[in-house]
Amino acid sequence: MAAGEELTLSSHIQHHLTNAKMCTVDGSVAFNKACSEAGFWTWHVDTLAWSIGLGLLFLWIFRSAATKATTGVPGKFQCFIEMVVELVATNVKDTYHGKSKLIAPLALTIFVWVFLMNLMDLIPVDFLPAFAGFVGEQALGMDSQDVYMKIVPTTDINLTAALAIGVFILMIGYSIRIKGVLGFIKELTLHPFSSKNVPLQIALIPFNLLLETIALVAKPFSLALRLFGNLYAGEMIFILIGAIGLMQLPLHFVWAVFHILVIVLQAFVFMMLTIVYLSMASSDNH
Amino acid sequence: MNLNATLLGELIAFAVFVLFCMKFVWPPLMGAIEARQKKIADGLAASDRAEKDLALAQDKAKDQLKDAKAQAADIIEQAKKREAKMLDEAVHKANAERENILAIGRAELEAERNRLREELRKQVAALAVAGAEKILQRSIDEAAHSDILEKLVQEL
Secondary structure: OOHHHHHHHHHHHHHHOOOOEEEEEOOEEEEHHHHOOOOOOOEEHHHHHHHHHHHHHHHHHHHHHHHHOOOOOOOHHHHHHHHHHHHHHHHHHHHOOOOOOOHHHHHHHHHHHHHHHHHHHHOOOOHHHHHHHHHHHHHHOOOHHHOOOOOOHHHOHHHHHHHHHHHHHHHHHHHHHHHHHHHHHHHHHOOOOOOOOHHHHHHHHHHHHHHHHHHHHHHHHHHHHHHHHHHHHHHHHHHHHHOOHHHHHHHHHHHHHHHHHHHHHHHHHHHHHHHHHHHHHOOOOO | OOOOOHHHHHHHHHHHHHHHHHHHHHHHHHHHHHHHHHHHHHHHHHHHHHHHHHHHHHHHHHHHHHHHHHHHHHHHHHHHHHHHHHHHHHHHHHHHHHHHHHHHHHHHHHHHHHHHHHHHHHHHHHHHHHHHHHHHOOOOOOOOOHHHHHHHHHHO
8 A cells, every 4th residue: 555545544534533623713713724723712513513403303302202292092202202211210210319300301311412422423434524525515615625524423522521511510519509518528528538536637638638539520531531432432443444445344334233332332321320420429428 | 632612512502401301301201101100000000999899799799699599499498388388278178178078968868868768668667557457458546556557667
């Protein structure tokens, strides 16, 4: 393989792994490569569009089931929706023992939304980017290599981090609401090392604070990175398989079938961990 | 792997989705599910109750049937007894009637026979008297010889 081809392959992969960016440069809207210097105020328009679109799809599907819900014999569609809701409700009931109107809908939103976003991974990797490139070239007169389209929002760390930060804010909120500010501070400082001897206890506070803070912050980090890592790796393998010519067909099939498991599992794990973390945040006994 | 403003956008989207789900999706769905669960539970309870009621009714019916059968048997028994009694009475009555009629008949027969015998005796006595008259060829004073005639009559 010539050096040029290798370059093409790596740039092909690079192209697949780059988000469509939008930012403002000198007061005017700029896209993609023009945004390399924009820093924080860059928007991944593909991630935003796909994730919000899929979120709206989730809400529309479940809202339509909710408005049509009857207490009589449910239809197949309603049965399916209710099965999902029941699954989430059962898990929440088993794990979260406090009373909260937020946890269950939160868990449902996370589960279905993340699942739908992960599901985008099963669309063959070249379809939508190529289509977007075609549209960009024909309609907007852009170089098709300059049109980026990353259709799996969960392979964008921004999205998984946003979810994890949302959960983290709720964790802190629940901790403070259930245990009070003082209780939360106590939890961070008086465990895991505690002593009845007051000066010793005071001496132990920095260690406790360090350990507990790490333990607390590790939770959103692990949430965000687990989902991102799994989906990013899966996407990467899809891209690599997609780049090897005809042999990709059986390989793609095998990996896609395996990936169905990953997709559901990651959505479920994210939901379960959210419930577990929030249940830990709202339980008094540390 | 660079964090940027997308994160803020997604955070807002996430919050909005969760809030919408909490307000407009979860309560009606859960409400429908719970209402149906209650309905089904009620239905099951009702069917249980109906089953028990049915068993009770069946038991009751069985008892009543048994009672009715016993009653019927009783009535038949009584009827049979009465029939036998009536038959007996009728037979007795008939027998008594027969005895009566027979007795009357026999008495009449006896009376007739006695009468006939008496008459016959009288006739024979008369004949004997007539014969004796003829034999004696003379008239006999009936008054003088009535004791002899009486004796004759008695001997016949």
